[in-house]
Amino acid sequence: MTTTAAHPPAIKLGLRANLAQFSLLVAVNALVGAMIGQERTVLPLLADQVFAIGAFTASLTFIVAFGVTKALTNLAAGTLSDRYGRKPVLVAGWLIGLPVPLLLIWAPSWGWVIAANILLGINQGLTWSTTIVMKIDLVGPARRGLAMGLNEAAGYLALAATALATGWLAAEHGLRPVPFYLGIAFAALGLGLSTVFVRETRGHARHEAANHTPRNTGDHDELTGRQIFTLTSFKEKALSAASQAGLVNNLNDGLAWGLYPILFATSGIGVARIGVLVALYPAVWGLGQTLTGWLSDHWGRKWLIAAGMLLQAAGIAVVAAATGFTPWAVAAVLMGAGTALVYPTLLAVIGDVAHPAWRARAVGVYRLWRDLGYAVGAILAGITADLFGLQPAIWIIAAITAASGLVVAVRMYETHPRGQRMPRPAPVQG
Template sequence: MTSSKFPTPLGQGGPPSATPGGIRLGLRANLTQFTLLVVVNALVGGMLGQERTVLPLLADDVFHLSAYTAALTYILAFGTTKAITNFFAGTWSDRYGRKPVLIAGWLIALPVPAMLAWGPSWAWIIAANVLLGMNQGLTWSTTVIMKIDLVGPERRGLAMGFNEAAGYLAVAATAMATGAIAEHAGLRPEPFLLSAAYLVLALALSTVFVRETRDHARAEAALHPVQTATEMTTAQIARRTSLTDKALSAASQAGLVNNLNDALAWGIFPLLFAAHGLSIAQIGVLAALYPAVWGAGQMLTGWWSDHIGRKHLITAGMLLQAAAIALVAAGTTFSVWATAQILLGIGTALVYPTLLAVIGDVAHPAWRARAVGVYRLWRDGGFAVGALVAGALADAYSLTTAIWAVAALTAASGLVVAVRMYETHPRPTPAGN
């Protein structure tokens, strides 16, 4: 019989409320810091949302970029930089602490609003997106890691649901706000001034009120038997997350395709809508609808994955995304596209927090931050892949051809999850078994 003095292994049963060092794990025990980090991540999302409606139109109307591949270079720059920064964010947060990495992410972003608002050439927009990618990689990765640190293993899905909901509801709200501002004041500079206020508030909160959480991860690691895996190098962790572990690798490829879809929605959908005569305000509504449903839905789907498991939600979400993208390709009216955006948001909500919960389930606390970094390297690499694939197909064929191709790729990704991933969140063991 197992003594109640010792906790259950990682991912099995509920964690104790306090560790041997006196650090308390759990959502309720850390509610103030958790809530603060939710607010900070909403501001991270707002920084991304400033571009969703305005920048694709800016490329066409202000900088007169006729080739789709050229117009999507800002997404390529953003995605590549963010993906690489994600990887280092995990390593740096283990080495230096979570809070310094978070603050560094906000400092890097300080020039971004001015560069977007007044940059005299497209090169300035690309440079701003390099800085924005670094900002998003450092700040979003760190808020994810810090929330996982605080809540312990039993409520990871719920924690990731709140984290991603805050970020993408802010993306949606800011996309709609900047669309409305652009409709009345023009594409520049007014829509980008909102993010300057986000930056000041986020930097103040992160510097003054956010507390370091690395000791929570160390305390959780101390609860579990010493494993050989805890001594893995970063290269071994990268290989395991990318290739050898079936759940981690399936999550990594699904994350890449999911953000490839987001690049499509960010860069191609507004151009398609504009080509069919929609106004900037209508495009802003459509650009906001998808991340709004995605964001709000994650508060349910993260919790749901804690109760029914991860794999089937991810599979269903990828297949629903494929159907929604196909509906965008087939549609020609605002109402059809609005329906498609809602379905795409639901599908993404099923997938997004659940994939992060998979990483938290499988990775040991001693190397979890680095595994999150590797996963987010793959996931946000999808922005770069999406910009290249969608831009090249749109230039060679048409916007709708690019959208149909991504729909097929998304369906294939869902089937990979169905075949390869194992369930990572075990059901509670009945009493007496």
Template sequence: MPGSTLPRHSPGSTGAALGLRQNLAQFMLLVTVNALVGGTLGQERTVLPLLASRTFHLDLYTSALTYILAFGLSKGATNYFAGTLSDRYGRKPVLVAGWLVAIPVPIMLIFGPSWGWIVAANVILGISQGLTWSTTVMMKMDLVGPERRGLAMGLNEAAGYLGVAGTALGTGYIASFYGLRPGPFLPGAAFIAVGLGLSVLTVRETHHHATAEAATHVSVRAGHGAGLGNREIFMLTSFRDNSLSAVSQAGMVNNLNDGLAWGLFPVLFATAGLGIERVGILTAVYPAVWGAGQLVTGALSDRTGRKPLIVAGMLVQAGALALVALGRDFGTWLIAAVLLGAGTAMVYPTLLAAIGDVAHPAWRARAVGIYRLWRDGGFAVGALLSGLIADAFGIPAAVAVVAALTGASGILVAIRMRGADHETST
């Protein structure tokens, strides 16, 4: 990597070789698994907001968004424990457990007789996503080592969100022909079955790769070594370390605006007179650009540094949200969806890579879990905040407020985060 001072890694005392080329087969298998993880989330993106209004007749946006609130709280909390559990028991058992937890979700979404069932399904889905997605992130970090961490996170998140986008688009078309239930949720059941089978039969444990990296790791700064307790790691990641805390708040705001997009965009587009097919297109374009863009931005952050992409991405997202608030037609919203996806692509894998840069391999999984606790807590904050504002002042006002918060988050990263940590992490 041009300008990098990182040494190339050879097998450590555990016999584990670090690097993308050395672990390509297992890495690509994990990419496939994470695409399936994304697909289980994508089954909801187009259909559930419409199910809330058309099937369960929820008039208040705050009530309709309770499923995102439930999802964000359960996923955020599970992210935190996923890091600790994967350090204690290994990555693979946590991944398999996440798939097992997901089994009842499509059944509850299809047959749930009340909105409470849908909310409960999203509590379970949040637990599953916290275990499966967090673990695939950790496993890829374990395999590649520090040299291609941005590329690894770009591929991981691209797979996940292309899975979200493809399923959101597909379920929109299924719903337009066959109704909101049960058809749109049948692909999710298939994804869970395939993901569980691959994880049990073909995925291999990667914890020993992290152990091999830790043997040669030199901390970026004093006080960031291996012997830290859970409380110290939480305080560092959340508040004390400038870079880690800046990344954590940016992740939270990013998913705050994603929670808004998930819950209110389909309703906004439908109430403007767009059919389910066009709503599905707009709902899918945002995560599709987000997913595909990460194939470029993750690797780019390995060369340019993390901070410039994070700051620029948050500001692009803010501009895109402002355009959604001002828009009144399909063409304007399509442009906004593309911009929102591009801005999120700049941010999403880069934030994860930045956590991996600073955190010691011995506690990196726990730091990732804490970051993802804050980040996915943004779903809950976004659902509550945007629902309250939309009920009081309308959806465009809610979008405008979130746009302002997103811009402020980017400015905070510019002020607080250090640059070039990725060049000195080992």
């Protein structure tokens, strides 16, 4: 008699074929995003009003700690998920995230906040990286942009909603502890769903690799970690252009996370309205990705990314040039729209170019560079703000962002199969 154990169900790639698991992973990533959202409005204000940290550079140390830790964890997550499977890495990420809201509630000194953000960086690196890889595993090449759009939309819409909610809770009940009660619930729910209901997807990646048709002789299925790092970071034109754009994108996000709430507060805007401004940027970002990921599957990747970086630069320039709730809200919309064009599309580029056998590690390298942007942005913005003031710091970030868009326009080639014919990748050195 035929049994399920003897004949496991055939693996199928595609969004529709894996809709239940895909939808569950979207929900899990929403909880991952919400873990960051608990900090976005409240933590910069805690630095200023509770811990009385005057220097911008010092107050942004929590973002540096988060960014460096998350970046390094992203790099490890790809290797770990290839070696041990996706699900164990996802569950481990949630276990590490459980203490974060408790540390933020009880923190007697700024050192505790930094420690919490180190744990948060590990949590985000393991969980967000893994949900990305698992969705890429499930959907296959045809709907990769849409899959990344839905993944990132869930994470950043949840981030925005939580930033808005914590701003309101802080206005009503104070900066601590009530706003961080949400984080306790998010971590517990994420751990429960990942442990009980999420299924392993590494078999889907193996299935795709077994049926993978190489684009050219440079499409190798077996590379060392060093070779993958070199290709993704420097040598392969599309991968390296995506890596630098990802770094600059999160450099912007570090600026918005660390300095915007302080800038808004110094203009006399109340905590609840600061929460609205802080939430608006990721809300537009999150909503837009449901469209832009799909568009990149039909129009191609390159020019969406280049346009998105330039649109972000325009939004940052408006923040520097204008004052008041309304122009800053317009700037937040511009930044959110630009980031929506960029964020899922960059991940789709990595999925397009990297071989299925080493794609998880390539995603890890890309996310290493992308999330180092948090640290680079916090340090650059903090030092510049301390030396010259908030507005000059913001203008510098706007210029860097525009330059990144030009790099994409010049260096990146179209990677989507419906787009232009891809050039041959740089040869792999042994």
